[in-house]
Amino acid sequence: MALLEVKHIYKSFGGVKAIQDFSIEANAGEIHGIIGPNGAGKTTIFNTISGVYPAEQGQVFLDGKDITKLEQYKITRLGMGRTFQNIRLFSGLTVEENVMCAFDPQSRYSVVGGLLPTPNRRKEEKRGRELCAKYLEAVGMQDYIQERPENLSYGMQRRVEIARALMCEPKILLLDEPAAGLNPTEVAELTELIGRISQQFGFGILLIEHRLELVMSISHMIHVQNFGQTIAVGTPEQVQHDPQVIEAYLGKEE
């Protein structure tokens, strides 16, 4: 069984069929691109897999476990990390605290430790800060630990969000348009970053992206979505030459 198995999921909002029969299998070390025009249902796929709302039909398995109807925070704890299309960092917290928030659910101290500086709390907080340092370094943000995210550039905020997702210790990482709003230099850096963390941490990645140069260059497989349906699956090479894709997606860009 693959690390992530999504089997024939459906999701609609009123009359809008946002996902119709979507399936995917992903393993450690793989990068799967998901592309498609606006409103194709890409973000809804992520929301359904990660448990924001359950699929109406179909099943999702993570590492052999059925997570279809599980609550969102439980799915995260089983090994799912994600970023958001519109950056959703926590305001009122520093960069380090933002990343720590993804460690806190794993942190092993009780309410007593929440009120008093017990040795156990100190030990766990130290462990968390070390992991923060590790993941912020992995995305090149180690020098901004005490900054507030709102004072950082868009590209930097995206990196902090990736570090926060890494802190969830994911087996599968979901990246929703990580290059949106970035300039070409930043896109190149991000492409390198995604390839590198995929190697370094060995999780599987699902990547939604509009910037084709990014997604085509690092994905092993590409799913093309349109109006909730998968219109093509294949290697970047294959989908680029698929006439349906050219019509529905690539053609639109011209």
Next chain:
Amino acid sequence: MSALVSNVLTQVFITLIAVAGVYVLTGLTGMFSLGQAAFMAIGAYASGLLVKNAHLPIPVAMVLAVLMAVAVGYLIGYPVVRLRRDYISLVTLGFGEAIAALLNRMTSLTGGASGLTGIPRTVGLGITAVSAVVAVALVASFKCSKYGRQCIALRGDPLAAQAMGINVTRVKMIAFLLSVALTAYSGCLYAFYMSYVDPSGFGWKKSADWVIMVFFGGVNSLTGSTIGAFVLSGLPQVLRGLQNYRYVIYAVLVLIILNFKPSGLLGEWELTPRNIKRLFARKKKPADKGEV
């Protein structure tokens, strides 16, 4: 110290403990309770009755009263931590008024509207001052812990918080129960300081007062909330001589602050060693420039 000053300070410290609880609830976690004073009433009546009727030692009675309030808090918290913000205010408002009505009705036990009398007067300025300092220190520690961070995270974005593995309802419940425990404890101190409690002081107006104190000082700052509690609960006592004008002064002060600084007196500034250092560092800079 004159009796008047001591009396004002004692009452301010008792209020401060409750306000520290409201800070956890409203400041850290973004939940508005209009029934918080009911937990103060539970603390006051339960501890008073346990001493008066069951003849328990006062500290034991206080611990039991706080635990009782927490148990009630757990029941009312079950819907509260799952509801949207505006509904939370409604549910807690209903709960608070129900408790006040209950205290009024159960005359044989509580003395009804004429109140519960004859509670031994054993609490003074010393114990309330120490309690207030400990309460604020515990809340400060809570804020810097994983719980405080998770509260701030879910306050701003519950969906993203869940996506990071945060069990939003559980963290909210912990924050709610901590605030209940603090409020109930302040009620215990109140009972044994006043030696008399009646239901009229525990309605939604008191709960709203506490929320105002938190907002006045800075909803994102424990330091600010503490100052808010001091100023706004001390002021009416100090201005007692001015009769009705004191409420006008109170209202004008609150309006001025919230108009010109919506995030409260201190915003989110906290009294920490690092922030103090920064404050002085910043003050120096303009002087340096002046010399050039």
